[in-house]
Amino acid sequence: MATKIRLQRHGRKGYAFYQIIVADSRAPRDGKFIERIGSYNPNTNPATIDLNFERALHWLQVGAQPTDTTRTLLSREGVCLKKHLLDGVKKGAFDEAAAETKFQAWQTEKKQSLQAVKDHDREAVKAANKARLEAEKESSKAKADAIAQKKAALAAEAAKKAAEASAAEAAAAAEAEKNE
Numbered sequence: 001m002a003t004k005i006r007l008q009r010h011g012r013k014g015y016a017f018y019q020i021i022v023a024d025s026r027a028p029r030d031g032k033f034i035e036r037i038g039s040y041n042p043n044t045n046p047a048t049i050d051l052n053f054e055r056a057l058h059w060l061q062v063g064a065q066p067t068d069t070t071r072t073l074l075s076r077e078g079v080c081l082k083k084h085l086l087d088g089v090k091k092g093a094f095d096e097a098a099a100e101t102k103f104q105a106w107q108t109e110k111k112q113s114l115q116a117v118k119d120h121d122r123e124a125v126k127a128a129n130k131a132r133l134e135a136e137k138e139s140s141k142a143k144a145d146a147i148a149q150k151k152a153a154l155a156a157e158a159a160k161k162a163a164e165a166s167a168a169e170a171a172a173a174a175e176a177e178k179n180e
Contacts, residue, residue, distance in 0.1 A: 002026075005059060005066040005074070007040065008033065017041040020051065020070060022059050035059075040073055046117060051077050061086070081106060 002025040007018040009030060020038035027033065037059065038051035056079045060066070066074055074080050085099035 003034065003059070003064040005037070005056070005064050005070045007067070007069060015043060017043065020056075020073065022064055025065075045121065046114065049073055049077055051079070053077065053079060053082075057082055057086075078103065078107060078110065 003022055004025045005020065005022050006029075008021050008023075009016055009018055011017045018040045019036055020040055021033040022035045022037060023031075023033035035055065037055045038049065040050075041048040051073075056074060056077075060074070060079060060083045071080065082103055085103055088094055089096050089099050
């Protein structure tokens with residue numbers, strides 16, 4: 001029986017997530033499978049991969065062939081590298097301690113690069129929020145200035161009318177005094 005490590009689609013239309021499974025190559029995509037070894041959610045940023053590392057490594061070592069997409073996912077998680085290093089140990093290229101050291105160095109480098117990507121994304125979001133806030137402050141300041149100018153014009157017009165009314169009253173009072 002030829003076994004494949006492949007993705008099994010779940011989720012709704014336009015929002016798919018996948019189970020990483022080991023199945024007979026003749027089985028349908030969403031049909032019968034031998035073992036579920038993880039999940040993959042491409043909808044998050046960065047994509048979330050939950051993988052049973054030991055079982056994935058076991059299936060690769062016994063000859064299961066991953067599809068192109070799952071090979072990429074397994075490589076990203078380090079399963080393919082670990083298999084490669086263990087094959088090197090079997091051939092006598094280096095000992096198991098050296099292989100484990102190389103794998104740990106790769107893992108720390110991978111975590112640092114992933115953290116750098118997350119930090120960069122977080123900083124980009126902060127910068128976008130700050131720019132949007134500044135633009136909003138500018139527009140509200142412009143609106144406030146326009147309202148202040150309108151209020152000043154209305155106050156000046158009201159003061160002018162009040163001055164005219166008081167002048168008219170003063171003239172009427174003066175006229176009334178002359179007539180007395």
